[in-house]
Amino acid sequence: MRTIVKNGNVITSNDEFRGDILIENGKITGIGSFVPGEGDQVIDAAGRYVFPGGVDQHTHFSALCNSGDKDTAGYESTDAVIVGGTTTIVDYAPQDPGKGLLDSIDYRINVRAKGKTCVDYTLHAMITDIMDCIFEEVKDLPKNGISSIKCFMAYKDSPLHVDDGTLYKILRNSRDVGVTVFVHGENGELIDRFQRDCVKAGHIEPKYHAVSRPPFVEGEGTARAIYLANKAGTPLYVAHVTCQDAIDEIVKARGRNQRVMGETCTHYLTVTKKALENEDFLEASKYVCSPALRDEAELENLWNALNDGTLNAIVSDHCGIDLEMKKQGLESFTLIPNGSPGAGDRIHVIWAKGVMTGKITKQKFVQLIATNPAKINGIYPQKGDIVIGADADLVIFDPDYRGEIRWADCPNGVDYNVYEGEPLLGRVDTVLLRGEVVVENAKFVGQYGQGRFIPAKPYAAAYVGL
Ligand SMILES: [Zn+2]
Numbered sequence: 001m002r003t004i005v006k007n008g009n010v011i012t013s014n015d016e017f018r019g020d021i022l023i024e025n026g027k028i029t030g031i032g033s034f035v036p037g038e039g040d041q042v043i044d045a046a047g048r049y050v051f052p053g054g055v056d057q058h059t060h061f062s063a064l065c066n067s068g069d070k071d072t073a074g075y076e077s078t079d080a081v082i083v084g085g086t087t088t089i090v091d092y093a094p095q096d097p098g099k100g101l102l103d104s105i106d107y108r109i110n111v112r113a114k115g116k117t118c119v120d121y122t123l124h125a126m127i128t129d130i131m132d133c134i135f136e137e138v139k140d141l142p143k144n145g146i147s148s149i150k151c152f153m154a155y156k157d158s159p160l161h162v163d164d165g166t167l168y169k170i171l172r173n174s175r176d177v178g179v180t181v182f183v184h185g186e187n188g189e190l191i192d193r194f195q196r197d198c199v200k201a202g203h204i205e206p207k208y209h210a211v212s213r214p215p216f217v218e219g220e221g222t223a224r225a226i227y228l229a230n231k232a233g234t235p236l237y238v239a240h241v242t243c244q245d246a247i248d249e250i251v252k253a254r255g256r257n258q259r260v261m262g263e264t265c266t267h268y269l270t271v272t273k274k275a276l277e278n279e280d281f282l283e284a285s286k287y288v289c290s291p292a293l294r295d296e297a298e299l300e301n302l303w304n305a306l307n308d309g310t311l312n313a314i315v316s317d318h319c320g321i322d323l324e325m326k327k328q329g330l331e332s333f334t335l336i337p338n339g340s341p342g343a344g345d346r347i348h349v350i351w352a353k354g355v356m357t358g359k360i361t362k363q364k365f366v367q368l369i370a371t372n373p374a375k376i377n378g379i380y381p382q383k384g385d386i387v388i389g390a391d392a393d394l395v396i397f398d399p400d401y402r403g404e405i406r407w408a409d410c411p412n413g414v415d416y417n418v419y420e421g422e423p424l425l426g427r428v429d430t431v432l433l434r435g436e437v438v439v440e441n442a443k444f445v446g447q448y449g450q451g452r453f454i455p456a457k458p459y460a461a462a463y464v465g466l
Pocket of ligand 1: 058060317
């Protein structure tokens with residue numbers, strides 16, 4: 001059967017035009033003008049935008065698999081993600097207890113995500129246990145459809161922390177096989193000292209989360225990662241950049257022709273650290289994520305860095321932690337589990353706060369929320385743009401809709417939404433995943449488990465450019 005998405009205002013990564021999209025066997029096979037034949041399914045998109053399904057290259061579903069029975073929201077909650085217009089995620093695959101990188105990835109694909117995920121996905125390997133085997137395993141990631149690995153420089157004394165020696169060795173081994181190394185570039189030792197000082201002074205409220213990890217902590221971590229990557233001769237991808245200190249380091253590196261790229265997140269572009277100053281502990285704890293939220297001036301710095309190409313993706317860093325778990329930090333902000341949900345809201349919030357304000361063009365929007373993440377993660381052109389041969393992952397977006405984000409309209413698997421009450425200046429109306437309508441009238445009409453693992457190719461954009 002053929003499907004024709006008719007008369008939409010099509011927005012791609014570099015164009016906008018009125019036209020039809022022809023779909024056969026789940027793939028885009030034509031862009032232009034098509035006369036429906038007998039038996040063709042026609043989806044009328046007149047008066048609406050049609051853009052590629054979003055690719056969110058930074059999510060943490062089922063993130064705490066190492067810590068017993070409590071976990072963050074799992075893949076079954078990706079129904080809210082696809083309702084929000086994101087059709088593919090690149091989820092983090094932390095090592096399971098006593099397991100290496102590859103076994104943990106295998107378990108995630110065949111047990112955790114299987115039968116549950118509503119979005120297509122690929123994975124980043126993620127070090128949470130520095131076992132001898134991981135250095136060899138890095139070389140086998142591409143054979144297993146994985147093209148990236150995450151190293152955390154922050155979180156001193158936690159299993160997440162990757163020391164400089166390990167980071168360097170991972171960089172070296174990644175270079176040989178085209179794996180992209182993502183870093184969380186905060187200096188864990190500085191944070192540890194500042195946290196101790198805060199607690200000692202009786203400063204235990206959530207707002208001290210930001211006090212204990214100021215921007216220069218991120219600037220230093222980013223600079224060190226860039227230095228080590230340069231010595232290893234490996235490209236680097238800096239996760240969740242939040243401030244000018246880190247942006248400056250990326251600009252400097254590019255100035256000497258080093259391959260460094262970076263992303264930022266929806267919340268760093270739209271929320272300030274004022275949110276952490278709320279007197280209500282639970283309200284404030286919703287915004288405890290790392291790096292910390294920044295002041296107003298950094299918001300503008302980040303939009304500028306996206307527009308000038310220093311940063312090249314907007315991600316959610318989605319982590320679904322219930323408020324009940326956030327209460328672990330009532331005695332001290334250092335014990336609040338870090339992370340905020342937002343994978344389902346990214347496209348709506350960036351449309352309202354980026355496109356509608358004139359900060360970014362519609363083409364830039366598509367690049368940042370879909371095309372670049374697909375290229376960075378080795379799944380382009382199957383994902384990320386409207387091009388012949390791509391999977392027919394499409395969003396039909398009603399630009400005239402006016403309303404507000406309400407958790408109750410689209411529960412995200414967590415007991416709150418950090419964007420509650422934010423304006424919807426347009427809304428995702430219909431979503432196609434590989435040619436199938438899975439969201440209709442902003443409601444999920446697909447199947448749990450419809451999402452597929454998409455093998456990623458090595459030597460992606462960090463190596464070869466966008
Ligand atoms: Zn993250």
